[in-house]
Amino acid sequence: MERALSTEEIKKERHQENEKALRDKLMSSSHQSSMAMKKVLTLVFVREPGRILLGMKKRGFGQGRWNGFGGKVEKGESITDGAKRELLEECGVTAKSLNEVGLINFEFVGDPVILEVHVFDTWDYMNSPVETEEMRPQWYGEKEVPFGEMWPDDEYWFPHMLNGKKFEAYYKFEGMDKILDSWIKEKTEQTS
Numbered sequence: 641m642e643r644a645l646s647t648e649e650i651k652k653e654r655h656q657e658n659e660k661a662l663r664d665k666l667m668s669s670s671h672q673s674s675m676a677m678k679k680v681l682t683l684v685f686v687r688e689p690g691r692i693l694l695g696m697k698k699r700g701f702g703q704g705r706w707n708g709f710g711g712k713v714e715k716g717e718s719i720t721d722g723a724k725r726e727l728l729e730e731c732g733v734t735a736k737s738l739n740e741v742g743l744i745n746f747e748f749v750g751d752p753v754i755l756e757v758h759v760f761d762t763w764d765y766m767n768s769p770v771e772t773e774e775m776r777p778q779w780y781g782e783k784e785v786p787f788g789e790m791w792p793d794d795e796y797w798f799p800h801m802l803n804g805k806k807f808e809a810y811y812k813f814e815g816m817d818k819i820l821d822s823w824i825k826e827k828t829e830q831t832s
């Protein structure tokens with residue numbers, strides 16, 4: 641007789657199925673007109689002991705939500721160069737070095753574009769944050785992060801980042817507020 645699967649085993653199976661579905665969707669992209677495409681973006685968090693810099697997005701995608709600083713990686717630019725450029729453009733901070741923290745794939749129902757967001761943090765930077773046309777920066781205590789005014793996925797992966805753990809995650813959204821499906825896995829390597 642087959643034994644019942646444990647909760648952990650069910651979670652693992654679901655995670656593997658989700659990963660496979662995402663892989664299949666991307667691999668079929670070159671053959672279909674309703675194809676899945678990837679857009680590569682960055683997201684950077686400036687850190688200091690006990691606090692983290694967030695920015696209120698003043699326009700465009702994610703307007704009205706606190707987030708890190710980042711955006712699309714440009715043609716011919718490396719992902720880390722793109723991350724540093726967006727950080728400087730959006731809040732005047734120059735990162736001397738960046739730590740890779742996480743990789744998140746976002747899917748939106750009805751949209752063939754998968755957002756591949758590379759998450760970084762930096763403890764090593766120059767210049768005080770300034771408000772720009774795109775972002776209003778503000779420091780938050782690590783225990784006062786305003787999840788109610790952020791993208792809904794953030795509350796699931798922020799704890800990993802704040803604890804210095806690398807992670808990979810996937811979120812499937814319906815609209816801008818509802819998560820239909822997700823997985824997250826911690827990588828063994830630590831960020832700092």
Ligand SMILES: COc1nc(N)nc2c1ncn2[C@H]1C[C@H](O)[C@@H](COP(=O)(O)OP(=O)(O)OP(=O)(O)O)O1
Binds near residue numbers: 700711746
């Ligand atoms: C869907 O869930 C998301 N959660 C979080 N925390 N962050 C997200 C999510 N989706 C996208 N992001 C991040 C990734 C980027 O840092 C920004 C979006 O960048 P944007 O579209 O503003 O890119 P720019 O190149 O700056 O755009 P412009 O063409 O307007 O300059 O949000």
